Amino acid sequence: xxxxxxxxxxxxxxxxxxxxxxxxxxxxxxxxxxxxxxxxxxxxxxxxxxxxxxxxxxxxxxxxxxxxxxxxxxxxxxxxxxxxxxxxxxxxxxxxxxxxxxxxxxxxxxxxxxxxxxxxxxxxxxxxxxxxxxxxxxxxxxxxxxxxxxxxxxxxxxxxxxxxxxxxxxxxxxxxxxxxxxxxxxxxxxxxxxxxxxxxxxxxxxxxxxxxxxxxxxx
Amino acid sequence: xxxxxxxxxxxxxxxxxxxxxxxxxxxxxxxxxxxxxxxxxxxxxxxxxxxxxxxxxxxxxxxxxxxxxxxxxxxxxxxxxxxxxxxxxxxxxxxxxxxxxxxxxxxxxxxxxxxxxxxxxxxxxxxxxxxxxxxxxxxxxxxxxxxxxxxxxxxxxxxxxxxxxxxxxxxxxxxxxxxxxxxxxxxxxxxxxxxxxxxxxxxxxxxxxxxxxxxxxxxxxxxxxxxxxxxxxxxxxxxxxxxxxxxxxxxxxxxxxxxxxxxxxxxxxxxxxxxxxxxxxxxxxxxxxxxxxxxxxxxxxxxxxxxxxxxxxxxxxxxxxxxxxxxxxxxxxxxxxxxxxxxxxxxxxxxxxxxxxxxxxxxxxxxxxxxxxxxxxxxxxxxxxxxxxxxxxxxxxxxxxxxxxxxxxxxxxxxxxxxxxxxxxxxxxxxxxxxxxxxxxxxxxxxxxxxxxxxxxxxxxxxxxxxxxxxxx
Numbered sequence: 036x037x038x039x040x041x042x043x044x045x046x047x048x049x050x051x052x053x054x055x056x057x058x059x060x061x062x063x064x065x066x067x068x069x070x071x072x073x074x075x076x077x078x079x080x081x082x083x084x085x086x087x088x089x090x091x092x093x094x095x096x097x098x099x100x101x102x103x104x105x106x107x108x109x110x111x112x113x114x115x116x117x118x119x120x121x122x123x124x125x126x127x128x129x130x131x132x133x134x135x136x137x138x139x140x141x142x143x144x145x146x147x148x149x150x151x152x153x154x155x156x157x158x159x160x161x162x163x164x165x166x167x168x169x170x171x172x173x174x175x176x177x178x179x180x181x182x183x184x185x186x187x188x189x190x191x192x193x194x195x196x197x198x199x200x201x202x203x204x205x206x207x208x209x210x211x212x213x214x215x216x217x218x219x220x221x222x223x224x225x226x227x228x229x230x231x232x233x234x235x236x237x238x239x240x241x242x243x244x245x246x247x248x249x250x251x252x253x254x
Numbered sequence: 255x256x257x258x259x260x261x262x263x264x265x266x267x268x269x270x271x272x273x274x275x276x277x278x279x280x281x282x283x284x285x286x287x288x289x290x291x292x293x294x295x296x297x298x299x300x301x302x303x304x305x306x307x308x309x310x311x312x313x314x315x316x317x318x319x320x321x322x323x324x325x326x327x328x329x330x331x332x333x334x335x336x337x338x339x340x341x342x343x344x345x346x347x348x349x350x351x352x353x354x355x356x357x358x359x360x361x362x363x364x365x366x367x368x369x370x371x372x373x374x375x376x377x378x379x380x381x382x383x384x385x386x387x388x389x390x391x392x393x394x395x396x397x398x399x400x401x402x403x404x405x406x407x408x409x410x411x412x413x414x415x416x417x418x419x420x421x422x423x424x425x426x427x428x429x430x431x432x433x434x435x436x437x438x439x440x441x442x443x444x445x446x447x448x449x450x451x452x453x454x455x456x457x458x459x460x461x462x463x464x465x466x467x468x469x470x471x472x473x474x475x476x477x478x479x480x481x482x483x484x485x486x487x488x489x490x491x492x493x494x495x496x497x498x499x500x501x502x503x504x505x506x507x508x509x510x511x512x513x514x515x516x517x518x519x520x521x522x523x524x525x526x527x528x529x530x531x532x533x534x535x536x537x538x539x540x541x542x543x544x545x546x547x548x549x550x551x552x553x554x555x556x557x558x559x560x561x562x563x564x565x566x567x568x569x570x571x572x573x574x575x576x577x578x579x580x581x582x583x584x585x586x587x588x589x590x591x592x593x594x595x596x597x598x599x600x601x602x603x604x605x606x607x608x609x610x611x612x613x614x615x616x617x618x619x620x621x622x623x624x625x626x627x628x629x630x631x632x633x634x635x636x637x638x639x640x641x642x643x644x645x646x647x648x649x650x651x652x653x654x655x656x657x658x659x660x661x662x663x664x665x666x667x668x669x670x671x672x673x674x675x676x677x678x679x680x681x682x683x684x685x686x687x688x689x690x691x692x693x694x695x696x697x698x699x700x701x702x703x704x705x706x707x708x709x710x711x712x713x714x715x716x717x718x719x720x721x722x723x724x725x726x727x
Contacts, residue, residue, distance in 0.1 A: 039332075039344040042500065042554050046325045049561035054322040059315035060512070082525070143490070143543040151456045168526035180543040181489045185482060203511040213507045216472045218538055219489075222530035227482040229444060230522070231397035231413055233420045234291045237444040240396060241451060242482020242529065 067204045075166040075199060080250065082169025086225035087238055089247040098193060098249045103131040105191075105247060106156065113137055115150075115157035115187055119178040122160060122193055139180055150182070156189035163198035165206060165222070171248070172206060173221040181219050190243040192223075196252045268594060268617035275588040281417060285589050288416045292580040295523025296631065313516045314635040316509045317571035320501070324561075327470040327503045328552065334473025338535040341549045348378030351553045355380060355462070355495055358549055359389055362493050364459035368451075370477070370484035371395040372464030373411050373574060374497050374553055377596045377609060380462070391462070392454055394483035396447055403430045409590030411597060412521045412576040417589050451483070461487030461545070465498035466573075467513060468550070471506040472534060475550065478517065480528040488533060494545040496533075500552050501570040513573060516633035520575035556608040565641055569604050571634040578628035578638065584621055593618065600628035604641045612648070619645045685715050 036044070080090050093101050106114065113135045116126050130136055137154060159179050162172040171192055175181040184190050200206040203222070207213065212220070227242030238244060275281055300306040320327060332342045345351035359367065367384065369375065369391050381402075384391045393402040397414035401407065403426045408414030415423070420438045427446055428436045434446050463484055467476040475496055477484050488494045504513065518524045537544035560566040579585040579599025590598035595606035595615060603622060607615035622642050629638045674680045689711055 037344070038346045038350065038554075042344055042346060042552075042558055043325045043328065045554075045558040046328075046561055049558070050322060050325070053562075053564060055318065056322070058319045060312040060509075061315070061319070065312070065512075086528075139542060141542065144492075147456050147490075151452060170526055170530075175541075175544075177538075177540045177542070180541060181485075182543045185485050185489060203514070204508065207507055207511070213471060216474055216507075216532070216534040218533075218535045218541065219544065220532040220534070221485075222526065222532075223528070224526050224530075225528050227480065227528055229396045229481045231395070231400065231415055232418075232423050232440050232443055234288055234413070234416075235420075235440040237440050239441075239448060240444060240481035240483070241394065241448060241455070241486055 065204070067202070067208045072201070075201060076196060076250075079164055079166040079169055079199065082166075083225065083248060086169060087228070087246075088169075088225050089245065091247065091249050093249050093251055094253065095251055098251055099125055099129040102158070102191060102249065103129075103134070106131060106134055109156075109189060109245075111155040111189060113153060113155050114191075115139055115154045115183060117159065117178040117183070120160050122158060126158070139183055143180065143182055150186055154187045156191060157183045157187040158191040158193070159183050161192050161194050161198075161223075162210070163200055163206060164194050165200050165203055167202045168222075168224060170203070170222045170224040172200075173223060174217040175219050175221065176217070181221075184221065184223060185242055188239070188243055189245045189247065190223075190226075191247045191249065193249045193251060196250060268592070268621060271592040271594070272588050272621070275592040280419065281589055282587060284417055284419055285586055288410075288413070289580050289586045292413075292522070292576075296520055296577060296580070297523075299519040299523040299525065309512060309516055310633055310635050312512045313573075313633050314571065316504065316513060317573070317634045318568075320504055321561075321567055321570050323505070324500065324503070327505060328500060331468055331470040331473060331503050332552075334470065335550055336473070338473045339548070340473065340475075340535065341547070343549060343551045344554075345551055346554050348553070348555045351378050351497060351551055351555070352380055352383040354551055355497065356383060356387055356389070358493070358495055359384070359460055360387075362460060362547070364493060365389065366454070366458050367391045367460045367462055368394050368454055368458040368483075368487045368491065369398075370461070370463040370479070370487045371398055371414070372462070372497060373408075373597065374464055374499055375462065376408060377555065378497075378553065380497070392451075392458075394451055394455070394481075394487060395479075396444065396481060396483075399447060399451065400426060403427075407591070407596070409598065410576060410579065411574055411599075411601075417591065455483075455486040455490055458487075458491045460493040460495065461489075461491040462495045462497065463488050465496050465502055465550070466517070467510060468498060468503045469505075469507050469510065470503050474507070475533045476510060477531040477533070478514070478527045478529075479531070480522075480524075482529060485529055485531050488531065489544055492545055493547045493549075494533075494536075495549045495551065497551040497553060500554055500557055501572075517573050517575050520577040520631065520633045556610075560608045565637070565644060566604075566608070568636050569601075569608070569641060571636050572601055572605070573634060574601075575633055577631040577633065581627040581631050583623060583625060583627070593621075600638045601636075604636075604638055604645065607645065616649055619649055685717075689713055689715055 083090055091101050115137045118138045162174050164171055173184055226238050226244055226246045227240040228236055228238045229240040230236045335342050343354045345354055367389060381391045393399045400415040400423055409417040423443060424436050424438050427434045431450055465475050466478045518527050536548040537546050560569055578601050582599050585599040593602055595602045597605055603618040606618055619642055624639045626639050674684050690713060
C-alpha cells in the first residue's frame with residue numbers, strides 16, 4: 036500500500052456508518068435565477084468604482100477614441116493587444132499614432148524582459164461582468180494569454196453590457212463550466228491591492244496598478 | 255520579538271509567551287486596532303443577519319458533505335486533475351510533502367522559487383527544508399514578504415504581518431532592500447516591494463502556491479487573492495506546485511459561490527477578492543503562457559486522525575477565513591506568536607493536536623474563556639467551544655482530575671471549597687470569619703484594576719437576615 040492507499044483506507048475506516056448523509060444545501064437548493072435585473076448595471080458600476088476601477092461608459096462607435104484619450108492622459112506609449120481578438124481590427128485601424136501596438140504573438144519566454152519592462156498597458160476582452168460582486172470574467176485563450184491581464188501596470192478591458200450576469204452562480208450555469216472548464220478562468224474585481232501594512236489599503240501591489248473598464252452600451 | 259520559522263523547533267511554553275505578549279503595549283495596541291478593523295469590515299459585509307444565517311447553514315452543509323464523502327471526492331479530484339494534465343501526489347506527513355516538493359524542484363533544476371501565501375507550507379516548514387537544500391524560496395505576498403525579511407513566522411492566517419507597525423516595516427525595508435530610503439508612506443512601501451519582487455517573478459524557475467478550494471467535479475484549483483502575486487507565481491514560471499490539506503476539496507463548481515462569499519466576507523469584509531484564479535490545466539500546446547507542468551500535493555499530516563470522531567471531524571470544515579481569531583478576546587490580547595502552533599486563535603486550539611500531537615498542543619485548550627464569539631462568527635458553524643470542552647476532558651483524563659495548568663495551590667483550594675460547602679458547620683464557621691472578622695478577603699480586587707477597592711461585605715449573612723425576618727413573621 037502506498038501513501039494514497041493508506042490515507043484513503045484510514046478515511047474510509049473512520050467514516051464507516053458514521054455519517055449523517057443528508058445535507059441542507061441539497062434538500063434546499065438555491066435557484067440561479069437572476070435576482071437583480073433592474074439597476075444591475077448601476078450596481079455593477081458603483082461597486083467597480085468603489086474598488087478603484089476607472090469606468091468609461093462608451094458605445095461601439097467611440098470606445099477607441101475614448102481609449103486613446105485615456106492613454107494620452109496616462110502617458111501610455113505601448114499597448115499590448117491580441118490581434119486575433121474581436122478588438123484586434125478596430126485597434127489596428129484606429130489606435131492613436133502616439134501609441135505603439137504590440138501583439139502578444141509568441142510564447143512569453145521569448146520576450147519576458149520586454150514584456151515586463153517596456154509595455155505600459157494591455158487591452159483585453161472579457162466574457163462578461165458579475166453585478167453582485169463587481170467582477171469581470173476573463174477566460175484567457177490562445178489569442179489572449181493569461182499574463183496579459185496581469186503583468187502590465189495598466190489593464191484596459193472592454194465589456195459589452197449584454198454580457199452582464201447577476202451572480203457568479205448564474206455565470207457558471209450559463210457557461211456550463213461544471214461540465215467543462217477553460218484552462219484558466221479569472222474573476223477580476225479591481226486593480227491589485229493590499230492592506231498588509233497597518234491595515235491601510237494600498238493599490239498597485241503586484242498585479243496591475245490600474246484597471247480601466249470600457250463599458251459598451253448601445254446608447 | 256523574533257521567533258525563527260521551523261516546524262520542529264520547541265516553542266516557548268504558552269504561559270511564558272502569553273506573559274511576554276501581555277507586557278508588550280505596542281503589540282497589544284497593534285492587535286487591538288487590527289482586530290477592531292477586521293471586525294467592523296466583517297460586520298459591514300454581512301449586514302443582513304437572516305441572509306448570513308442562510309449562507310452559514312449552506313456553507314456548513316457543503317463542508318459536511320465534503321468531509322463525509324472525502325475518500326470518494328479525493329479520488330474524483332485526482333482522476334479529473336490527471337485528465338487535465340495536473341500531476342497529483344499524496345503525502346501522509348509534512349516531512350513527506352517537503353520531500354515531494356523538493357524532488358519535483360530538483361528534477362526540474364529549479365534554483366529560484368517564488369511562493370504565494372500558503373499556511374500549509376508553513377505547517378510543513380517548506381521554506382526551511384528548501385533552503386537547507388540550496389533552493390531559494392521567496393515569499394511574494396506582501397505580509398509574508400515582510401515577515402520573511404524579519405525572520406519571523408506569521409501571526410495571523412490572513413494578514414501575516416498584522417503585528418508589525420509601519421515603522422517596523424520601514425526599518426526592515428531600509429535594512430534589506432538596497433537603495434530603499436526610510437519612509438512610513440504605505441503607498442511608497444508597497445511600491446518598493448512591488449519593484450523589488452517584479453524581477454523575481456520574471457526570473458523565477460518555479461512557483462509554489464496553496465489552494466483555497468480544489469473542485470473534485472472538474473479537477474480544478476481555486477486560488478483567492480488581492481495582490482496578484484498568486485497569479486504571478488502560478489502563471490509565469492514554467493513549473494507550478496500547489497500544496498493543500500486533503501480537506502480543502504469541494505464537490506462541484508456550483509458549491510464555490512457560497513463558500514467564496516463566506517470566505518471573503520468573513521476574512522476581510524469583501525464581497526469578493528480582487529482576483530479569483532481558477533486553474534484547470536497547464537499550458538496547452540497552442541497557448542502562449544502558463545506553466546507547462548502543474549503538480550498538486552495532497553497533505554494529510556494528521557487530518558485523517560480527526561475523522562473517527564464526528565465532533566472532531568467538524569474541525570475540518572474550516573475554510574481558513576480567520577474570523578474566529580479576529581473576534582477572540584484571548585487572541586486579541588496575545589497575538590499569533592504567543593501560540594506554540596502554526597495556526598493560532600480558536601481554530602488553532604482545536605486543530606493543532608491533530609497536526610502536532612496531543613502532548614505538544616496540551617496547553618492550547620486552556621487558553622480560552624469559552625465565550626463562544628468564535629463560533630458565532632464561524633462561516634461554517636464549527637462548534638469550537640464544545641470541541642474545546644471535549645479536548646479539556648481528554649487532557650484532564652491522564653492527570654486524574656487535574657486539568658491542564660492546575661497547580662497544587664488551586665487543587666488544594668478546590669478540595670477545601672468542596673469540604674466547606676458540603677459540611678454545614680464548616681460553612682457557618684467560614685461565613686463567620688468572612689463577615690464578622692473580615693478575614694481571608696482580598697484587599698484589592700486584582701483583575702478589576704488598581705483604581706477599584708473591594709466592596710465591604712455586610713456583618714450579617716443573607717441567611718441570618720432571612721432567619722431573622724422569618725422569625726418575625
